[in-house]
Structures are given as C-alpha cells and as structure tokens.
Amino acid sequence: xxxxxxxxxxxxxxxxxxxxVAMDVNRKERVVAVPLELKRALVKSKKAARAFDALSYSHRxxxxxxxxxxxxxxxxxxxxxxxxxxxxxxxxxx
Numbered sequence: 144x145x146x147x148x149x150x151x152x153x154x155x156x157x158x159x160x161x162x163x164v165a166m167d168v169n170r171k172e173r174v175v176a177v178p179l180e181l182k183r184a185l186v187k188s189k190k191a192a193r194a195f196d197a198l199s200y201s202h203r204x205x206x207x208x209x210x211x212x213x214x215x216x217x218x219x220x221x222x223x224x225x226x227x228x229x230x231x232x233x234x235x236x237x
Contacts (some may be wrong), residue, residue: 174189175203178211178236180223191227 185192
C-alpha cells in the first residue's frame, strides 16, 4: 500500500519499510445538505422524494451540489424543477 510522506513520518517509517496497519469501518450515516429549492420540489412529488431518498449518498450529493451551485435564485429553482424527472429516471444532473 502506498503511503504519503506525511503518513510515513507519522509512522516513523522509511520508504520500503514494513508496517502494520489497523483500519476501522466508518459506519456513520453521511447526510446530504439538501438546498431549500430542491426540498420544495421534492415535497411536490412523493414518488420523486422516495426515489431521491433511495439514491446513494454520492448521487444525492451530486443533485444537491448541482442545485446549490447556481448563483441566481431563479437558476436554483429551475435546476430543482429539472432534477425531479432526472431523479425519477435515475440519471445524473451532470
């Protein structure tokens, strides 16, 4: 396994050294901050809301970031509305 110089220094290991590594599984649920505009659009369609909740964390985050990334409020509203059929079709916004 490759390790950065920072990890090597922290382990007091030199390149080529053999080290023992312990890894833990992170079981914390990752929560996506859904923008208000997307929340409002999902409230109007229960089917879309269920489909959105069933998406993986990465896909929910992609939709949320796409909507929230718009500079103008009107663009965020438009993107949120455009997201509904994409969520139902299980496609991606980008």
